Amino acid sequence: MNAYEDPRITAFGLLTEVHNGLMIRLSQDPAGRGLSAPEFSVLIRLARSPGQKLRLSDLATQTSLSTSGVTRLVDRLETRNLIVREPCPTDRRSAFAVLTPGGVTLVNELAAENVKIIDRWFTGLLDPEQLETFLGTLRVIRDEVHPGATAGA
């Protein structure tokens, strides 16, 4: 028996295909506002946080990006005036990323579009019970592989 035929590999491959397939749909962005998935993920996490702000290092853990990756991503969002950096009053090493009003508007527009896409290609394909079961299983795995993540995007 060859290891590369193991059904567990196929299972993971299936998960990857589903995720990739959905990512591709989501990144097609007909309105052309051009936000990558990690950029959108950062924006939506900020939108959901108290004060629409989060420390860069928290963004790094939540998004599974390296801290330098976050630095550069935040640079890009800042030059587009979607967020601003704000010094942390209690720790001078640290910095917040804060959503601007323009950022709030954009994240809402994009989220609304993404909901349609997700519904068309994922959640809408399943009946409610099947979806709940599916999400329950995902949570089991998530709690094991990535316990640090709280809010999801």
Add this chain to the structure above:
Amino acid sequence: MNAYEDPRITAFGLLTEVHNGLMIRLSQDPAGRGLSAPEFSVLIRLARSPGQKLRLSDLATQTSLSTSGVTRLVDRLETRNLIVREPCPTDRRSAFAVLTPGGVTLVNELAAENVKIIDRWFTGLLDPEQLETFLGTLRVIRDEVHPGATAGA
């Protein structure tokens, strides 16, 4: 109701966290043979194909990479002697990527390690029935978003 709080967004975020989390575990490669996920994916698809060969454009569709991405990936694998390019006898524009004996060996070793990781962080967390249900749901979505994919990795 803000669109960014829609449960469907959260559902997709959950899927992403699971996939990311697993990808990170799989890429840690203690033996340090240094194959990225797409590289491994290409190798395993070749291993499973008749003659251990596949045309570059088929690799592109199966992996969701661009054709130029495949060109460069195949370049890397070729300099490492894991595959060779072979001209297609029936279409002179086209080229096959063919697994070398060394490639076969490596893909088997890596697959065996990956099975352990997948089992530890994914399939082994679920009882058989729960796993089957989960895979069934994944197939429903996969058939919609990525019907072109046959073998999975």
Add this chain to the structure above:
DNA sequence: CAGCAATCATTGACTTGTCAACTACTGATA
């Protein structure tokens, strides 16, 4: 069978991420 749109692979220019090294600051400890 000549013409031509479509297909396959490659290349150049660019984007976005990583790792390792660095600066600045924090907070526990001797």
Add this chain to the structure above:
DNA sequence: TATCAGTAGTTGACAAGTCAATGATTGCTG
């Protein structure tokens, strides 16, 4: 309170992907 290990963020050098343009070949169509 002086030290110093650890943490936050940034930077340089690089890795690996994208898109648009290109060259070669194919196969339908008038």
